[in-house]
Amino acid sequence: MRKLIKRLHWLDYVILAVIIGVASVIILRIGGALNYDWRWERIPNYMFRYKESEERWVANLLVQGLVATIRISIYASILALILGVILGIARCSANLTVRMLARTYLEFLRNVPPVVVIFIFFFFLSEQLIQALNMERWAREIARSDNNAVWTFLFGDMRRFPALISGIIVLALFESAFVGEIVRAGIQSVDKGQREAARSIGMSRWQEMRYIVLPQAMRKVMPPMANQFISLVKDSSLVSLISVPDLTFKTVELVASTRLIFEAWLTAAAFYFVICFGLSVLFRRLERR
């Protein structure tokens, strides 16, 4: 402890003082300034609720939303990774057409606010896709059948499956642009000598990519990729706009039904923070190994 105090610079004390000052102003004034009656006691009910008809605890709105957010994030991450790797490779392609197409895709997705991207994809493309695959009817059939436990575990309420799928696709499309850039940077950061060495032991272009470049690139892209997946979790809140019942959507519903504005939003924020922070700690751990 004494050692620690010794290491403190006078600037440290200044910073500490400023922070304490600001924090105390907020705390002192928040009660007076904010015209709101808090009802925190309502919140636990919306996480878990004892359902008398089934005599067991069930997840309520907020936790349902949390689970949906986790599901969406996982599937969208996987899809975004696949699309992003393809995009990244396409960006480094020798063929000009491929490069231009990849560039267009990327610039479109990167330069338009996600909200706008999501609306356009959702209303224009996903409906075509769902109709083409006859997904709607198929999902409803599963929802009506008795043994849909596995499906429900994987995808939640199967009736909402098409919306979920569109949400996942839209989110993955959107994030894949960023993943693609990370992958490209990773590929290009691999020393040119590595490619030459691979080629000079007779590897084909594909083998060179597969065994030499991508493994090294992946190692380099781990940190930015981890950040991107954290962003993905946060961005997933946007799919609430296209009615995918994720955490944000459920929170909005809860607020609209009960007027628990701050309690509900703070709880949702805490959930997001826990997921994102947990992930960033996890990734850092993985990286260190």
Next chain:
Amino acid sequence: MVQNDTMISVSKVDKFYDDFQALTDVSLTVKQGERVVICGPSGSGKSTLIRCFNGLEFHNAGTIVIDGIEVEEGSKGLRRLRQEVGMVFQQFNLFPHLTILENLTIGPMKVQKISRAEAEKRARTYLERVHIPEQADKYPAQLSGGQQQRVAIARSLCMQTRIMLFDEPTSALDPEMINEVLDVMVELASTGITMVCVTHEMGFARKVADTMVFMEAGRIVETAPPEKFFTNPESERCKMFLSQILDH
């Protein structure tokens, strides 16, 4: 040991980087088992020339035929050719994400499709040959520069190449480590493999070279056996270069 079959035949090669001409009218013949040392000032096109041999760069005019295969962009024979021609780089270029053993086996396994067991057996043989069998399970970053360069040599040998190209293999090394690598190269020279070596290590050149090549500004200025090259070079430029190199 020198046989009379032509292994590398370069004739009238020009090479451009955009507008800059890096090689001009270069012709050279290397016989099977011959050991050629190329030297010359920086930027004279030494690297460019030997990189054209295994198609890391492509020449714009003239022909290069290696072991009967013509080197040409997009040609079918290129991958086969590269399996015949080993290359050792100044910067080693080992694969940092693989262990030493994996560095040596990945080529034979993925390119030549031999079994893992056989590839490992072969790898250990060559690690023995370069005197570092005990390093098999380390990663490149854990080895000294001299050791890394020896692994790079072993990696080429594992492809059972009949030709080895060296591009200043010792110039990134510390003074003490240079000798380790040179020793391995001298040993290798005695096995009858065809060697083309860009280097300024004149001690090494004296010991093993059958032919010395001196390049300057993209041209071959002088080709001579080492006795003649070191004692009585024809061109002035070459004399000057040698005096500077041998000076300090």
Next chain:
Amino acid sequence: MVQNDTMISVSKVDKFYDDFQALTDVSLTVKQGERVVICGPSGSGKSTLIRCFNGLEFHNAGTIVIDGIEVEEGSKGLRRLRQEVGMVFQQFNLFPHLTILENLTIGPMKVQKISRAEAEKRARTYLERVHIPEQADKYPAQLSGGQQQRVAIARSLCMQTRIMLFDEPTSALDPEMINEVLDVMVELASTGITMVCVTHEMGFARKVADTMVFMEAGRIVETAPPEKFFTNPESERCKMFLSQILDH
């Protein structure tokens, strides 16, 4: 030329990197105007030692006194000291975003607060001295390695330092460029500046050194005048090292 005032006095210095001891019980005295060449195998602590001289690293035990100022972490004299001690690095470390002239003037102008005109005059004098006055308005990237290293030397001289430290100033250079830099250093040696130079250029050492220092594993193994050092070194290790260095 050698005077008797002590310029650098190192006594019983230990230096640790975490647990690793890089210097053990090092003592050394350099007089004003003396020219010391340090050599030794890689990792023996040569760089560490001279980096301790101007406080790029700090020693953990013992004392280092340079020109009457004790080198110590956080001490007041440190910045004044650094203005007295010039350092030339293996990697030049020129400022790539500034022209050559600006590289030379930024120190005098910002640190010593002299006027731009005077700083430029001074800079041109020293550029003259290193034989590249015509390069003043180029950027470092446009110069060859040898020229860059000469600029680095001029940059130190511009601070009008009385001591110059060189850390393998030629080892990142091409064979032909080494001589350019060595020539400048030989000239510099004749001006009576105090020099401590880590190098493996034995030709240079023979020419200018007043004292040779041989280090090994963090210790000074041998200190001797060059005549004795090259012909009859005391320690076995030193003999072996010399034979390897001079060999090729």
Next chain:
Amino acid sequence: AQSTQQSLSSDSVIESIKENGVIKIGLSIFRPWSMRNLDGDLVGFELDVGRELAKDMGVEVEFVPTSWDGIIPALVSGKFDVIISGMSITPQRNLTVAFSDPYAYSGMTILANKSMTEGFTLEDYNSPDVTFAARRGATPVAVIQSMFPQAELLMFDEDGASTQEVLNGNAHATMASEPTPSEEARRYSDTLYVPFNETFQAGGEAFAFRKGDPDAENYFNNWIGVKTRTGWLKERHDYWFRGDDWKDDVAE
């Protein structure tokens, strides 16, 4: 003529509802039209209407909770068959979607900040200095724009946020259908009040569906006609808009 008739009716949404055996109804959470109760299930006036409609058609019902912003595009692109979500008829909307006859007429009241609007008459609200807050795209927006064209109007994503604006003094007033304003006024009686004991009306709320579907229009209109005449709609409307019976089930 025969074939046109046939193709018209077979293209109708009514036909596809029957074929699929399910009617999909788009709605957005909107007290007390539709809400989440303590169990997290949907309840409210719209839910009763939707279920009754499905029962009469002999099909299953599926409610699709949708964010209000996207509810019209979602209808147009076929994510559901009909919107039953307290959507009032406005000429603008009608250019994009078709409306049935109104099935409810809800009255809007003003909920105002006490200190900021002291002594205001109705006319005083129609001034550039007055700020209204309302839910984007909801009925009150149309009402405010027609009654107080001078006032500044801020739009939020849901009612709670509008109320909070008034509470924090960032807006003078908001507008919503009863009984919500009175409830809020009671809860924050220091700050909020309902200044006028009268309600303001828009065109009434109706079902919205895709244009060019006379069959559906005919069906919905007649269904609403029947339910109005039997008094079922009024009874349900009173239950949700006047009564307190459901309040224990939905936190407030």
Next chain:
Amino acid sequence: MAARAPNGAKKFRAFMNSVPVSVALYLLVIGMIIWSAYSGAQSMGYNWQWYRMPQYFYTLTDDGFQWGEIMIGLVKTIQLSVTAFFFATVLGLLVALLRLSGLVIGTAVAVAFLEFVRNMPILVLLYLFYYVLGPVFKLDRYTASVMCLAVFHAALISEIFRAGINAVPKGQWEGATSIGMSKGQAYRYIVLPQSVKFMLPPMTGEVVHLIKSSAIVSVIAVAELTTIGRNLISDTYMSFEIWFTIAAVYMVVTLALSIGVSRLEKKYAVQT
């Protein structure tokens, strides 16, 4: 240069790689995508009303020329972004320097700030600023938006600064110290000017990001581009026309920015 007869495969590849062929192929693919989107919209039976759009850009009435709502919103977006970016850069530099300062509490504060902001959806942050801090510090909605955006992006920008500063080789620090510069002078004259080169591309990305994330303030009714768009939609229900238009406006702004900066970068690169 004697031309050698290229073999078939090479010829084909060269043909496919030639610029006119590539561009033609590219246009073909893009055309197909647009056509399928168009026919998709057609099959939806949506009545396009593009003719109603120009009035939102400008109107020519008896009063003369007037900018339309979208243009007003765009100006607001730009104003918001520029202000927020300025504060974000200042705050970001501060956080980065704190992080690199070696101060015990300074570093801890920087890290805590970074982790908090990075792991929080910006929407939630906005609620925090507007509804919680707003009443406490008497912030109006515009100030709260600027502060929220500035804080959110300061975290990201501080990482860019840090990476840029770290990308300057250690030798440059040593070079600066060994001619007697103080830490501040080394930052000011040697390190920061060089790190600009590393920071410029990610900074451009960050400005684009900021312009995009400024869309979020539509939830607290700041009248910027997205808010205007959403309000227009709720008025007119021309959802698709308006969303496409808004997207195009954003694209024009951000692309112009990216292209402008990459020009600048090239000029800069030639100079050194």
